[in-house]
Amino acid sequence: MTSITSLSGKASLLALCLAATTPLVLSDTAVATEQAGAELAEKKLKIKLAVGRFSNETRYGRSLLRDQDLDPLGKQASDILTSMLTETSRFLVFERPDIEKIEREQSRSEGAVIGVDTLILGSIVEFGRSTDGKRGLFNRKKTQKARATVTIRLVDVKTGLVFHSATGSGESSTTTKTVLGVGSTAEHDATLNDQAISAAISAVINELVGKLQDRTWKTDILQVAGDQVYISGGERQGLKVGDTLTVVKAGQVIKSKQTGFDITLPATPVAKVQVIQLFGDSEMNEGAVTRIVSGEIADGRPEDLYVTEE
Structure with missing residues (x-):
């Protein structure tokens, strides 16, 4: 009995030593998840x-009876991209299926409808399906494939400039087999379309998210009254009571004689404000009340000032 107890004690001690000396190895997926969380x-x-x-x-899915806005493949692609961006929980995503020109979005940002920072446009540049079949003496095999290539462009709403473009490809397939007439059979599998488009967008989604996160968050000033500054944007954009933000004066816009493009000079910080209250119950009307903690801002609604992250 004593020897058994001794062996058991030694085994326990050995296990503790191994646990203490064995390094913790993280998988690539775990490391990537941790880095994404830190970002x-x-x-x-x-x-x-x-x-x-x-x-x-x-040419796939095109018909004389459908215009561009009713194209099923285009709708599938925009729905899939919207869903993927929403699932990241990093952006406020709005659908604008009727946008054909950037000017429409520019006019929206000056009106009552929500103005956005970036407009995402896309094209399905390649799509095809194929069916391969093999028949033996006692068996039959059928494989359906779908392949898609998409191009996605990120457009600055204020300037109309395409600041990033990405192209991704993906494919999906399904196989059915029968032996002596027994097994699964399949007709045209429409779900392959969604899967191929989803795979194509998935190939570039991380790249797009990275570029979008490089954009500077900023919002406009609704009103200044004494030491209180009312700004648009609230809880759904991640603002919390106690957050400190920077009020900056937009740089002067000068047209370059060399390129003909308008160039905006660097902005100048003029004040610091702290969030003291949030209001609004939707993305359409949410805002925040802030208090000036340093600097000065004249009463009214300044047109050349905006608020950004500290």
Whole structure:
């Protein structure tokens, strides 16, 4: 009995030693998840995006009875991208399926409808399906494949400049087999379309999210009254009571004689404000009340000032 107890004690001691000396090895997936979480924690405020309808540049699914806005492949692609961006919980995503020109979005940002920072446009540039079959003496095999290629563009709403473009491809397939007439059979599998488009968008979604997160969060000033500054944007964009923000004066816009493009000079910080209250119950009307903690801002609604992250 004593020897058994001794062996058991030694085994326990050995296990403790191994546990203490064995290094913790993290998988690539775990490391990537941890890094993504750290990036998300670093950038907490969400910018507003609008996803327009994808155009279908292929012949698949096109019909004389459908215009571009009713194209099923384009609708599938925009719906899938909207869903993926929303699932990241890093952006406020709005659908604008009727956008055909950037000027429409520019006019929206000056009116009552929500103005966004970035407009996302896309095109399905390649789509195809194929069916391969093999028949033996006692068996039959059928494989259906779908392949898609999409191009996605990120457009600055204020300037109309395409600041990033990405192209992704993906495919999906399904196989059915029968032996002596027994087994699964399949007709045309329409779900392969969604899966191929989803795979194509998934190939570039991380790249797009990275570029979008590089954008500076900013919002406008609604009103200044004494030491209180009312701004648009609230809880749904990640603002909390106690957050400190920077009020900056927009740089002067000068047209370059060399390129003909308008160039905005660097902005100048003029004040610091702290969030003291949030109001509004939707993305359409949410805002925040802030108090000036340093600097000065004249009463009224300044047109050349905006608020950004500290």
